[in-house]
Amino acid sequence: MRATAILMSTILVTGGLGYIGSHTVVELQAAGHHVVVVDNLSNTNAEVADRINTITNTPFAFHKLDVCDTEALAQVIQQHEVDGIIHFAAYKAVGESVEQPIKYYQNNINGLISVQDCMKRFDIKNLVFSSSCTVYGDTKESPITEDQPIVQAISPYGTTKIIGEQLLADFAQVTDTRIVSLRYFNPVGAHKTALIGELPLGVPNNLVPYITQTAAGIRKKLTIFGRDYNTPDGTNIRDFIHVVDLAKAHVKAIDFCETNTFGLEVFNIGTGVGHSVLEVVNAFELHNKLQLNYDFGDRRAGDVEQIWADTSKAKSVLGWESELGLEEMMQSAWNWQKQLS
Numbered sequence: 001m002r003a004t005a006i007l008m009s010t011i012l013v014t015g016g017l018g019y020i021g022s023h024t025v026v027e028l029q030a031a032g033h034h035v036v037v038v039d040n041l042s043n044t045n046a047e048v049a050d051r052i053n054t055i056t057n058t059p060f061a062f063h064k065l066d067v068c069d070t071e072a073l074a075q076v077i078q079q080h081e082v083d084g085i086i087h088f089a090a091y092k093a094v095g096e097s098v099e100q101p102i103k104y105y106q107n108n109i110n111g112l113i114s115v116q117d118c119m120k121r122f123d124i125k126n127l128v129f130s131s132s133c134t135v136y137g138d139t140k141e142s143p144i145t146e147d148q149p150i151v152q153a154i155s156p157y158g159t160t161k162i163i164g165e166q167l168l169a170d171f172a173q174v175t176d177t178r179i180v181s182l183r184y185f186n187p188v189g190a191h192k193t194a195l196i197g198e199l200p201l202g203v204p205n206n207l208v209p210y211i212t213q214t215a216a217g218i219r220k221k222l223t224i225f226g227r228d229y230n231t232p233d234g235t236n237i238r239d240f241i242h243v244v245d246l247a248k249a250h251v252k253a254i255d256f257c258e259t260n261t262f263g264l265e266v267f268n269i270g271t272g273v274g275h276s277v278l279e280v281v282n283a284f285e286l287h288n289k290l291q292l293n294y295d296f297g298d299r300r301a302g303d304v305e306q307i308w309a310d311t312s313k314a315k316s317v318l319g320w321e322s323e324l325g326l327e328e329m330m331q332s333a334w335n336w337q338k339q340l341s
């Protein structure tokens with residue numbers, strides 16, 4: 001009986017046409033969930049809904065709205081029997097958040113408060129929140145576990161995630177809600193069909209879109225920011241995770257909510273393996289059989305030297321672990337870029 005209850009649940013996905021959101025919608029539908037998507041299209045476009053349908057051949061409701069508009073969000077929830085929410089809708093560009101902190105606090109915090117307001121109004125008990133390893137700030141400890149003290153994020157974007165988790169912890173204390181916060185490491189890659197992937201607007205801040213745009217001739221050259229770090233090859237180390245593995249973690253998380261006791265649980269979502277920037281560049285060249293034009297430049301302000309996840313909690317409690325390696329990450333990223341160009 002329980003399994004049927006979980007499989008037939010209807011999940012509201014805010015920001016569901018975005019990079020991670022769209023891949024999560026695909027995996028939710030594959031797992032038998034009904035899906036309702038809300039998105040204000042500020043960082044994506046409506047065509048993504050058609051592409052998801054092409055992949056899953058399973059219709060879902062899409063409503064264009066801003067989650068900060070609580071009444072609009074409530075109207076959509078009223079139309080559908082929502083059993084749980086996966087909340088992606090937020091701004092996520094670290095550099096932009098430094099230049100425009102108020103825009104980030106207004107959107108990311110008010111958007112979450114609006115979701116919490118609707119959970120109370122409609123007695124929705126299950127929520128998965130999109131958090132980030134940036135909450136760990138400039139940590140020296142890797143692999144990093146969830147019980148590492150959260151001190152100071154390195155950007156307003158990261159601070160909105162720290163505040164978000166605190167809002168959820170306080171909310172869970174006084175409601176019968178079951179909340180999971182997923183702390184993503186570095187999401188990269190694209191769906192194997194190359195129908196959905198990351199749509200970076202403007203010059204990419206992140207490494208892998210910059211690599212693929214350089215390979216496509218859109219950018220002249222990749223600059224690796226810093227080669228004098230205290231790491232084996234001198235470049236930063238990160239935990240790059242395939243976006244499809246990350247999407248599957250959300251399905252495990254929402255199903256876990258249905259079976260969990262009330263309260264907030266936090267999970268690191270990475271591969272548990274650190275790769276240097278230079279290793280990623282070399283993997284991109286090797287697995288796509290091409291030469292990338294790159295050089296080494298100065299360090300980038302705010303970069304953490306090395307960080308990768310201890311993912312044992314997600315494995316033991318959610319029953320989730322990553323399955324895809326650098327080869328699939330780099331090949332899917334390049335296949336996606338090629339169909340974009």
Ligand code: WQD
Nearest residue numbers: 094132184185186205206207210223224225236277300303
């Ligand atoms: C990775 C490495 C750069 C670009 C991101 C998101 C953050 C969070 C974690 C979700 C760094 C180097 C980059 C370039 C380079 N994700 N780099 N040349 O900073 O780890 O954080 O993932 O919440 O929101 O921003 O990712 O891809 O920007 O950088 O050398 O042109 O690649 O110095 O070492 P980062 P990134």
